[in-house]
Amino acid sequence: MRPRPSPARNPYWRFLVAGIRGQSAYPLATLAGLVANATFGLLKGGIMGAAVASSGGELAGYTAATMAAFVWLGQGMLGSVNLSGRSDLQTRIKSGDVAVDFLRPVSVQAAHILTDVGKGLFALLPRGLPSVVIGVLVSGMALPPDAAAYALGLASLVIGITVSHATMYALATSGFWLVETRGVSVLYMALSGFFTGLFTPIYLFPDWLLTLALLTPFPSMMQFPIDVLSGQVSGAAAWQHLGVQLVWLAVVLAVGHLTTRAGRRRLEVQGG
Amino acid sequence: MNVIKTEGLTRVFTGRPNRKDRFRRPRHVAVDRLDLIVEAGESVGYIGANGAGKSTTIKMLVGILVPTSGAVTTVGLHPLKQRRALARRIGVVFGQRSQLWWDLPVRESFSILAAIHSLPAADERTRTAELVEMLEMGEFLSTPVRQLSLGQRMRAEVAAALLHRPELVILDEPTIGLDVLSKQRLREFLVAQRREHGTTLLLTTHDMGDVERLCDRILVVDHGSLAFDGTLDGLARTVGARRELVVDLATASGDLVDLDGAEHVRSESDGLRQRLAFDPQRTTAARVLAAVSERVEVLDLSITEPDIEDVVREIYRATRR
Amino acid sequence: MAEPKRNRRLGRQRALPDGLRAYRAVLASRARSQASYRASFRMDLVGTVLVGLIEFSEVWVLYSATDQIGGFTLAQILLVFGLADLAFSLADLVAGHCDNLPVYVRAGTLDVFFLRPQPVLAQLITSDLSLRRLARCLVGATSLTVGLVLNDIDWSVGTVGLLVVALVCGFVIFTAQFVTAAGLQFFLINGSEMTNAFVYGGRYAATQPANVWPRGLLVVFGAVFPVAFAAYLPVSTLLGMPGLAGLPTWLGWCAPIAALWAVVVAGLCWRWGLRHYRGAGG
Numbered sequence: 002m003r004p005r006p007s008p009a010r011n012p013y014w015r016f017l018v019a020g021i022r023g024q025s026a027y028p029l030a031t032l033a034g035l036v037a038n039a040t041f042g043l044l045k046g047g048i049m050g051a052a053v054a055s056s057g058g059e060l061a062g063y064t065a066a067t068m069a070a071f072v073w074l075g076q077g078m079l080g081s082v083n084l085s086g087r088s089d090l091q092t093r094i095k096s097g098d099v100a101v102d103f104l105r106p107v108s109v110q111a112a113h114i115l116t117d118v119g120k121g122l123f124a125l126l127p128r129g130l131p132s133v134v135i136g137v138l139v140s141g142m143a144l145p146p147d148a149a150a151y152a153l154g155l156a157s158l159v160i161g162i163t164v165s166h167a168t169m170y171a172l173a174t175s176g177f178w179l180v181e182t183r184g185v186s187v188l189y190m191a192l193s194g195f196f197t198g199l200f201t202p203i204y205l206f207p208d209w210l211l212t213l214a215l216l217t218p219f220p221s222m223m224q225f226p227i228d229v230l231s232g233q234v235s236g237a238a239a240w241q242h243l244g245v246q247l248v249w250l251a252v253v254l255a256v257g258h259l260t261t262r263a264g265r266r267r268l269e270v271q272g273g
Numbered sequence: 274m275n276v277i278k279t280e281g282l283t284r285v286f287t288g289r290p291n292r293k294d295r296f297r298r299p300r301h302v303a304v305d306r307l308d309l310i311v312e313a314g315e316s317v318g319y320i321g322a323n324g325a326g327k328s329t330t331i332k333m334l335v336g337i338l339v340p341t342s343g344a345v346t347t348v349g350l351h352p353l354k355q356r357r358a359l360a361r362r363i364g365v366v367f368g369q370r371s372q373l374w375w376d377l378p379v380r381e382s383f384s385i386l387a388a389i390h391s392l393p394a395a396d397e398r399t400r401t402a403e404l405v406e407m408l409e410m411g412e413f414l415s416t417p418v419r420q421l422s423l424g425q426r427m428r429a430e431v432a433a434a435l436l437h438r439p440e441l442v443i444l445d446e447p448t449i450g451l452d453v454l455s456k457q458r459l460r461e462f463l464v465a466q467r468r469e470h471g472t473t474l475l476l477t478t479h480d481m482g483d484v485e486r487l488c489d490r491i492l493v494v495d496h497g498s499l500a501f502d503g504t505l506d507g508l509a510r511t512v513g514a515r516r517e518l519v520v521d522l523a524t525a526s527g528d529l530v531d532l533d534g535a536e537h538v539r540s541e542s543d544g545l546r547q548r549l550a551f552d553p554q555r556t557t558a559a560r561v562l563a564a565v566s567e568r569v570e571v572l573d574l575s576i577t578e579p580d581i582e583d584v585v586r587e588i589y590r591a592t593r594r
Numbered sequence: 595m596a597e598p599k600r601n602r603r604l605g606r607q608r609a610l611p612d613g614l615r616a617y618r619a620v621l622a623s624r625a626r627s628q629a630s631y632r633a634s635f636r637m638d639l640v641g642t643v644l645v646g647l648i649e650f651s652e653v654w655v656l657y658s659a660t661d662q663i664g665g666f667t668l669a670q671i672l673l674v675f676g677l678a679d680l681a682f683s684l685a686d687l688v689a690g691h692c693d694n695l696p697v698y699v700r701a702g703t704l705d706v707f708f709l710r711p712q713p714v715l716a717q718l719i720t721s722d723l724s725l726r727r728l729a730r731c732l733v734g735a736t737s738l739t740v741g742l743v744l745n746d747i748d749w750s751v752g753t754v755g756l757l758v759v760a761l762v763c764g765f766v767i768f769t770a771q772f773v774t775a776a777g778l779q780f781f782l783i784n785g786s787e788m789t790n791a792f793v794y795g796g797r798y799a800a801t802q803p804a805n806v807w808p809r810g811l812l813v814v815f816g817a818v819f820p821v822a823f824a825a826y827l828p829v830s831t832l833l834g835m836p837g838l839a840g841l842p843t844w845l846g847w848c849a850p851i852a853a854l855w856a857v858v859v860a861g862l863c864w865r866w867g868l869r870h871y872r873g874a875g876g
Contacts, residue, residue, distance in 0.1 A: 033785030040791035043811055044799050051663045051806035052656055061659060139808070187641030191648045200652040205659040284873070337708045339872045353872070360711040370702030372709075388618075389710050 012107050017119040031127040034080055038128060039135050042076040046140055049201075061204040062233070066143040070231035071202055073136025075223060078158070080124035082165035082222050084193045086172075086186035089113065094176035094264075103265055110170060110254075110261050117166040122159070146232050153239050154230035160246045161226040167250060168218050171257035177264030192217075198224035218249040274349060276441050276473045277311035277334060281343035284329050284497075303329040305497035306343065313440070316467060316474040318488035322585055326497040327477045331443055334475075335365055348441055361390060364434035368446030371426070372433045373418045379429050380414045383436060390437035404432040407462050424455030431459060435466065442466075444476040448483055460486045481581045493588045500592040506554065508584065511591060515550045517577045518561050522547065523570040535561045621723050638726040646683075646733030650675065653801065664803030665835060669744040671803070673832070676738025677757075678800035678825035681764025683730040685772060691722040693775040693793055696783045704871070715864055718776065745833065756832055756846060763849035764800070764824030770856035771796050771819060777863030780871045796821040805838055812838075818859075820852035 046069060053060045053068050063071065090113050093099040102109045136142045145151045172189055176182045194200060196219035203214045203224050214220055225242040228234045234242060284304040304326045311317055321327055332338035333345055336352030336359060345352060350359045366372075373382040383404075387397040405411055408428045413421055421429065427447065435442060442463075448456045464487065466472050478484060484491060484505065491508050493501035501508065509515075517538065525544045530537045534556030538548040551561050558576055565571060653675050657668035666674065698704045698718065707717040747753060775789035782788055792814070800821040804812065816822040816838075823846075830837035831846030838845070 027784055029782065029785035030787060033782060033788035033790075036788045037790040037795065040795040040814075041798065043808065044795060044802065047807045047811060048656070048663065048802050051803075052660050055663050056660050181637070184637040184641060187637070187644065191641070191644045195648050195651060201655050201659075205655050207655075207658070210655075286873075332705075335709060337705055337872060339869075341873075356708065357711040357713070360709055363709075365709045367702065367705065370706055372706055389712065391711075 013111055013115055016112050016115040017122075019116060019119065028127075035128055035131055038076050038079060038132055042073055042132060042135065043139070045076070045200075046072045046136075050140070061202060063202065063204075064143075066141060067231055067233050068202075069136060069140035069142035070144070070233075071198075071227055073132055073140065073142050074227045074230055075199060076136075077125070077129035077132035078161070078223055078226070079199075080128035081121035081162050082197070083117065083121075083169045084165075084190065084197065084199065086169070086189035086193070088117070088169050088173045090170060090173040091176055091182055091186070094173065095182070100268065103268070109265075110257050114163070114166050114170050114257075117169070118163055121162040121166065125158075143231050143233075145230060146235070150229070150232055150235060150239070153243065154226065157226040157229040157239075157243055157246060160243065160250060161222045164218055164246060164250050164253060165222040167253045167257060168222070171253050171260060174257060174260035174264050177260070177267050193219055193222070196220065197222045198227065218253055221246040221249045274313050275310050275346070276313050276315070277309060277345075277347055277475065279307050279309045279330075279334075279343065279345045282307040282309070282330070282333060282340055282345050283342045284326075284333060284338065285341045302497050304333070304340075307494075307498060309492070309499070311473065311475065313473055314467075314471045315490055316488050317476070318484040318491045319475060319477045319494065320479075320484065320491065320581060320585060321494035321500075322582070322589075325494045327494060328445065329497075330494070331365075331445060331475075331477070335359070335363065335443065361437065362439055363441045363443065364437065364439035365443045366430050366434045366445065366447055368427075368444075368449045371418070372430055373426070375419050376417055378415045378417055379410065379421070382418065382429070382433060386433055386436050392437060400436060400438065404435065407465065408432055409458065424451050427451060427455065428459065431462070435472075438470060439472070441473045441475070444474070444478075446477060446479065448478065448480050456480070456482065463487055479581050481578050481584065484581070493585060495585075495589050495592065501588050508588075509552065509554060511588065515552050515579060516558070517579075518549045518551060518558055518565075519575045519577065520547055520549070520562075520565055520571050521545065521573040523572050526569050529565060529568065532561065532564045535564070621720055625723060625725060635726065639729045642726050642729045643732060646679070646730050649679070650733055650737060664806040666803045669741065670829070670833060670835075671801075672737050672741030673745060673829045674803065674825045675801045676734050676736070676741050677760055677764060677829060678734070678797065678821070680731055680734030680738055681761055681824050682768045682797045682800065683727065683734050684765045685768030686730065687724065687727040689719055689769045689772040690724065690727060692718060692772040693779065693786070693789055695776045695779040696786050699780075699783060699871075714868065715773065719773075747832065753832060756828055760823075760825065760828035760846065760849055763853040764821075766853040767819075767821060767824050767849075767856045768797070768800075770853070770860035771821075773860040774819075774856075774863045777860065777865070777867035780867030792819045800824045800826070802826070820856055823849040823852035 049068050049072055050065060053063060053065050058064065060068070090099070093102065099109070102112065105112070133142075137144070145154050169189070172185060173182070175185055179185065196203065196214040196217050198220060203211055203220055206214060225246055229239045229242055282304055283302070283306055286301045286303055288299040288301065307326075307330065319327055319330070329338065333340050334347050334352060336347075336356040339353060347359055348362045350362070352359055372386070373379065374385065380401075383401050384397065387401070392400065405414060408431065410425070410428055410432065413425050413429075416425075418426065418429065431444070431447060434444075444463075448459060451459070460483065463474060467474060474487065476483065476487065489504065491501065491503060491505060492499055493508075501511065503511075518535065522545055525542075527544060528537050528540050529547050529549060532549065535549045535551040538550050540547045549561060549565070551558070562571065562574065653671060654668070657663060657666075657671055661667065663671075695704075695718075698721075703721070704714070704718075707714045707721075710717060771793050775786075775793050778789055779786045796815060796819050799807075799811070799815040804816060804822040804826045807815070812822075822838075827837060828846035828849055829835075831843055834843065837843055
């Protein structure tokens with residue numbers, strides 16, 4: 002029987018850690034991101050708080066405290082999910098470097114997604130946590146009511162980050178067929194922020210727009226984790242959020258898997 | 274007139290505090306009390322190891338960097354206070370940084386630069402035509418810069434820096450990465466410019482050929498100060514800037530010692546290949562070859578030029594002693 | 595040394611027209627080179643408009659879900675959003691690339707600027723003119739126009755004057771923010787994102803009614819980076835709304851003072867940054 006390799010020898014574990022380490026190399030960049038993040042948070046908190054107040058203390062199910070939680074949890078997640086529409090894979094496909102990735106005896110999809118998730122998880126420490134602390138200090142934002150809510154919230158958060166990077170991965174594989182993927186990136190950037198609940202909670206949307214948003218994986222990236230983490234939904238409803246997130250994760254992973262296979266074949270046929 | 278004059282020119286860089294000693298910032302003296310005078314019409318080779326302070330000196334000469342102490346004037350101007358006036362009178366080629374507009378045809382870059390340097394339209398036409406002819410740029414004048422080969426781009430860069438007929442031209446590694454033919458063309462052009470316009474040249478290079486063919490004065494810089502200032506002959510006398518004749522012999526033979534004007538360096542492959550050093554000022558390759566042929570049959574031969582790194586190393590060794 | 599002195603004076607006399615000639619040449623060439631990448635240019639245009647529309651949608655969603663925020667209805671906020679967004683887009687068109695300073699530094703482009711007889715800042719600003727950003731102006735202009743139609747505005751020379759003053763000053767303020775960012779980025783080569791706080795944060799702030807901000811933000815975006823003068827205060831004056839508590843309604847007319855202040859700050863930051871880059875301390 003072969004001995005079980007230690008985690009340190011597992012390539013996928015190493016991808017995750019490489020992502021984390023890469024991020025920690027730029028402390029000034031991290032601080033810079035936090036300053037920008039906090040400024041936007043204060044502005045957003047001001048306007049959203051005023052919106053709740055002008056609606057008599059309750060707007061689309063949000064109170065002042067849960068709206069503050071929405072704002073600051075969202076700001077905290079910004080460094081962890083991909084809303085820019087750009088990714089390493091995109092550049093590697095364009096430059097042809099992706100051929101090197103295919104030579105390795107590991108899944109290209111898993112390697113890329115795990116590296117990005119690693120980066121995203123690391124960003125929770127210097128960017129996510131401070132955002133939440135600022136939120137608690139300046140706005141009295143709502144926190145999860147009990148330990149179960151924390152656990153469920155964290156699970157939802159990790160799934161959300163993974164959905165985001167898995168979606169971006171699938172999108173980036175379009176580079177196997179398109180010469181120029183910048184248009185795709187811009188489209189993703191514009192839509193993801195709007196439908197993921199970066200600016201306003203999607204529950205403020207008119208019904209038709211809300212339905213449209215729920216037909217995309219975007220709410221699974223930020224809006225749902227925020228809902229669970231802030232205690233806006235709990236119990237069965239929280240489990241339902243997690244279920245929907247997992248379904249979307251499966252969908253985008255499957256799409257990414259198929260496009261990677263097809264892309265690889267295309268690469269082999271054309272000789273890179 | 275002194276085209277370049279520095280007095281006690283010094284530049285110190287302070288780095289980040291390191292881990293071991295948090296309260297002391299590491300200091301690096303890039304240029305150390307440099308005194309230098311370059312007269313109009315001179316052609317000066319400024320050489321030294323990587324990190325010896327060449328680029329830092331140039332940056333202070335052209336007004337990009339402020340000296341930590343000491344004084345510098347370039348074409349009689351203060352590089353910082355009179356940067357814009359200075360820019361009209363000097364031309365600079367940084368081997369790695371482009372003056373040209375990446376997306377545009379070469380011709381267009383020239384015309385923008387002409388506007389930048391306020392060349393009258395008629396002047397612009399004649400000067401551009403002159404440069405295009407001398408640097409043989411006609412075939413790629415309408416090509417966007419990004420599509421040029423390295424040799425073509427470098428010629429265009431040099432033309433761009435010389436468009437406004439600067440009295441001082443500073444070239445930082447102008448021939449790096451060029452093929453033999455492109456190097457040759459560029460050197461001939463610079464020699465001609467100097468002859469016709471009396472342009473002063475200051476160039477840094479890693480190529481001994483540049484120094485031999487372009488410079489009548491050589492400065493070797495080591496740790497920010499001058500280790501040598503003199504002519505090529507003087508340099509050769511100091512370090513013995515020698516050429517090597519490498520001969521492949523028909524049969525293995527003993528070391529070729531006691532040849533007239535040449536010195537045996539070493540033998541390889543049991544004496545089938547031998548390296549002989551000679552001083553080109555005192556003898557010629559042909560004479561050395563003749564002397565060798567008298568003793569053994571030569572199948573093949575090559576001549577290697579001295580490496581500038583070796584020359585610099587020799588100078589460093591001689592001065593640090 | 596008579597020679598250099600004479601030359602310098604000559605240089606100064608000729609600087610303006612020839613300087614302009616140089617800028618025009620650079621800008622014209624930029625425009626031509628962009629139009630030559632036709633396909634990606636068109637895609638950029640569409641993308642830019644889309645981003646603008648999404649930004650507008652946020653405002654629309656928020657004000658549709660409530661009656662008013664900070665005393666502004668959807669129709670009224672269209673004026674604030676339109677004015678601020680148009681001014682920002684115009685500034686972005688002219689100077690938006692300035693806050694990419696680390697890119698210029700790493701590529702060595704900045705060193706090349708030092709070797710030319712024009713001011714470094716002027717060269718930086720004119721080194722790029724991204725035409726696709728022109729499309730960005732459409733969203734703001736449309737919003738402003740619709741806002742002017744929907745609201746009951748007492749048209750007079752004064753109202754027109756106020757709008758023009760606001761637009762020009764907004765443009766100047768945002769351009770100054772880009773230059774301020776560039777100056778500070780000399781110190782923040784690896785942390786240039788920090789300036790996003792007041793450049794893009796400033797844009798976001800300018801589209802909002804300033805009276806909903808906490809006091810700290812009011813100091814930051816009302817005085818230090820005075821974007822409140824770009825749209826909110828002039829529109830409050832225009833509509834005869836109370837504006838900021840305890841301050842007179844005519845405060846909107848003070849936009850030129852705010853613009854002047856922003857320019858002074860930008861000038862100082864740029865000089866400071868340049869000194870740092872040249873290694874003169876600071």
